[in-house]
Amino acid sequence: MKVWKTVLATLVVSGLVIGLAAAGVVYSGAYNVGANAKHWPITHWVLTAAVHHSVEQHAADIKAPELGSEQQLLAGAANFDAMCSGCHEPPGAKPSVAAQGMYPRPPNLAHAGKEMSPGEIYWVIKNGIKASGMPAWGASHGDEEMWAMTAFIQQLPDMSKTDYDRLLMTAKADGIGHHDGESHEDGHGDAGHDDGDEHADGGHNENPSQSDSHDDAHAHG
Incomplete structure (x- = not known):
């Protein structure tokens, strides 16, 4: 005793x-809370592990509808370009000026398309990530729109700039989704396209490698 x-x-x-x-x-x-100062290694590990396991746990019971129709991809591409491309670079684009100054750096979502389940992608889009630049789009968008973005992100690993531009032009011509120049309060801004770079890596921290950008999801989903 x-x-x-x-x-x-x-x-x-x-x-x-x-x-x-x-x-x-x-x-x-x-x-030092400045965005130009790296996390302590233990802080980085705790945040990364917490986000990974939290998303995995909370998305475990989400059943995805059938994904991948042309209509979904058109809506997903248009909404991604208007709402997300200011942080997450689209195919053939470099990270935006704003994204380059963020820490951890927002990931190239082609990695999410490879590594995350549809339910996990949808959950992050809907709920966002606390204490980061990733907003909860579920506060302003319906399930159909968020599943369309999920379907689009799943296609990113194999999508070229030409494919992306075709989707945007078709969506705009058909009046599908948000578009550049429209007035919508939840827009993230535009990222400039660079014809010379296919799938430029942003990474979620200072190291733009695939593994690090996925590990640093505590800043952006």
Whole structure:
């Protein structure tokens, strides 16, 4: 019994010391919250693991409808271009000026199309990611629109700039989805296309590799 009391007292004291130390860091302003300063490795690991497992858990029971129709892809492409391309570069484009200054960097969503299930992609689109630049589009868009963007993102790994431009032109001609120049409060802005680069990697942090951009989903879904 005496041993357990000693262990418990040690844990309590250790917890208090850690809590006071954390409070000291917070109130002293020592922690640099600037977007040009990298996370501490432990902070990066905790945030990455938390997002990965949270999305996986919350999306586990989501049943995706049939995806991939031409109408879905047209709506998804138009809405992606108007709402998302300011952060996530489309096929054949480099990261926007805004995305280059964000930390962690928003990922090229071609990675999400390969690595995430339709339910996980939909969940992130609908709910966003806390304390990041990824908004919860479910607050302003319906399920049909979000599933259309999910279907579009699934096609990104194999989509060329030519394919993307064709979808946008067809969607605009048919009046499908949001389009550049329209007035909509939830737009993210435009990303300039670069004909010389196919699938330019943005990454979700300073390293634009596929694994790092996926791991850094704590900033953008």
